[in-house]
Amino acid sequence: MQNRQITIAELPTGTLGPEHFTLGETAKPEPKKGEVLLRVILMSIDAANRSWMKGATYRAAVQAGDPMPTYAICEVIDANGTHLSNGDIVAAEATWSEYVTAKARKVQPMPKVATLSHLMSVYGIAGKTAFHGLMSIGNPMAGETVLVSAAAGSVGGYVGQIAKALGCRVVGIAGGPDKCKWVVDELGFDACVDYREAGLSRALAVACPDGADIYFDNVGGKVLESSLNVMNEKGRVICCGAISQYDTENPTGPRNLPGVIVVKRLKMEGFIVMDFAHNDAKCVRAMQHWVGTGQIKVIEDIVDGLENAPKALIGLLNGDNKGKRLVRVAADPT
């Protein structure tokens, strides 16, 4: 039996394109002792995929010829004598493949939920990243203004919805009038600024008449620079990602830094969602509460078919998603 798999044809030096990937077939892998065979159901598509192709992140760099690593929701189809059972749903470090093997002790059994995609959106890495960054680093307070970039993205959409639930004024930054409208109308942000329009700094000042107390940065670059200018004294800048910087060989730093950090006594702090794994249960409980009250809408953007994974990632880097982007490789088991 065959296993379709997408490998990296060559590492990009500039903008990522379809030519950097190859769809091929290999034999279905055989689990070794202590390993299980998994059917990949849903793959998480993240800006981080692109940064792994640049090396120098919190995980080993990927190389040409490697299958693209991914975080995935999978079904155990051969428990192979381990503590797991066939039919178990698990989260695992997988690759862009139909089938993968994994060490049984490394996979994370998932609770039974009606819709598996929720495990990767509101109760998964997107929701957790939003919750942990905002709560643990931002320390938001009702009445404060929270500014969020990539507001229509998987993380940004939850950051804004959580902040609204906590009583903050929430201003998004997104690309294009469509997304900005969606962020306000669908997600309930108080305002959303289109970073593609001229005069970003001025637009931010208008959208944040009392300044911003928290900026949740998913993008870096010029948007970060402009956002720093509207921060209030003692503001908190949560560094979650730098999507504008991953797909380029010419990154630019915020030119107002470090001066603006000193003068306004800002705190900028980076984090990785796994740093706060000890608080995951608290996060899921809170998110379930807000989903129940209707204060948080689940936002997902699911692309069908393994073969569409490269397109899904390239599109994500161009900002064409609304909400958490996933690729469906197989249907939820019935």
Next chain:
Amino acid sequence: MQNRQITIAELPTGTLGPEHFTLGETAKPEPKKGEVLLRVILMSIDAANRSWMKGATYRAAVQAGDPMPTYAICEVIDANGTHLSNGDIVAAEATWSEYVTAKARKVQPMPKVATLSHLMSVYGIAGKTAFHGLMSIGNPMAGETVLVSAAAGSVGGYVGQIAKALGCRVVGIAGGPDKCKWVVDELGFDACVDYREAGLSRALAVACPDGADIYFDNVGGKVLESSLNVMNEKGRVICCGAISQYDTENPTGPRNLPGVIVVKRLKMEGFIVMDFAHNDAKCVRAMQHWVGTGQIKVIEDIVDGLENAPKALIGLLNGDNKGKRLVRVAADPT
């Protein structure tokens, strides 16, 4: 009686030069009700003087025609019926002048010390800035590596000496072999890297074989960028100043930011010494202890004569001082 005073001839648009200042004479000012007349004894020369000429800091911008503001140690020579007495030594917001008036309730009475300059170096703004930034933001621990830029400067020299007293490994960054040698030989740093030499990032990696846990940034720019590359995970970057960025119209941002902040989970935080005034007594007590044990040397660089204040500031921006730079306007009262 006349009052010599230095005013700003015109605001600089590029590099600061002597042509931006005018030495003139005005009438000695008359204190109004509630004000006292002060004789300026010692003026603090700080990179901040230059940033005030750019506007947009924690105090109002200075304008052409204004006397240059300064923090100064002064003697009360006309208490004018206020709660102060003639002969009191006070710290005050003054200007580059021989005599100034000030609201009696705004000046800060100073303790009796044998050498007034110590009130502006080890027990003054330089020592306090070093202590509060390092302790309150950096949270240093014995065995950690502390990296400090402008290590031969007023603040950097104390940062390194305090960190050594706490059991840290201390690496300085300074300009030129002379200063680097002085920082190691006189101040007891473990190593000092010359930022004027090529290959700064590599030199920092060699000087910090275990990476850096704390970076106390006095300079910004390329030194900040290179320093971020040697930070350890969960490192703390204390943003105290951006001297490399004040005297230019073309500031550059660290190009590795925010990516490096996310990946290494760094915290960058800015502060102003006044934010920690509630801890000043604690600071002075600690500094007195370390001066007593010989673990901290008092480092001062005093330029004589009000007329030399512009030269003293221009030189400071070019990095020609070792230790806290002061201008002596009058002798200590006997």
